[in-house]
Amino acid sequence: MxxxxxxxxxxxxxxxxxxxxxxxxxxxxxxxxxxxxxxxxxxxxxxxxSRAGLAEAYAHEVADAFCDLVDADMEANADNPRAGLEAALRTFLDGTSGDPLIRRVQDGDAHPDLLRLVTTDSGPLLAHIAERLTIAVARVWPIADPAAGRALARTIARLGISYVAMPPETDDDVAAELAALLAPALEASIDPDA
Missing domain, CATH: 1.10.10.60 (Homeodomain-like)
Structure with a gap:
């Protein structure tokens, strides 16, 4: 029991x-x-x-938890897409190191089973995260161009997975830098006349 x-x-x-x-x-x-x-x-x-199946299911669970937090950050900043993206990215980048499975990957103490989850076998996880983020972007910014929302979600998912596999190597504010890079595309899709 x-x-x-x-x-x-x-x-x-x-x-x-x-x-x-x-x-x-x-x-x-x-x-x-x-x-x-x-x-x-x-x-x-x-x-x-199997053990690998447990790791994959757990990775999806962790991804869902982070997607919920990212969604809440975007919702809290619905009137400011740049701030919403920055808050969401910061939550993700700062929060992932707290998970023991992710720490094992980032510390170089990962078995090939774990590394494959965020590299060669990451397709299902990437698709799952991108779908969750696409839904969140469409809900938070409903007038955003759907194609732009999907592209943004896929980009964030891929960047997120890459930062899980290899965290930022500098003290730069990666969340602010990525938000500055990605927000103009989102803002343009929300208000094409801007």
């Missing part, structure tokens, strides 16, 4: 985070995650298929 009153998926992801705080990915076993989550190892196999 999973942790009292906690859905299995939530318990497994919480357990994975805890195990990752204590161990490098190469030492993470489904048995350890199952024990910590209070479920059987077979339950994890049934739900996720």
């Amino acid at each position: 999973p942790r009292a009153g906690v859905p299995t998926r939530v318990a497994v992801f919480a357990a994975l985070r805890e195990v990752l705080e204590e161990n490098p990915w190469r030492s993470v076993t489904l048995a350890a995650v199952a024990k910590r989550a209070g479920v059987s190892r077979q339950t994890i196999y049934n739900d996720f298929g």
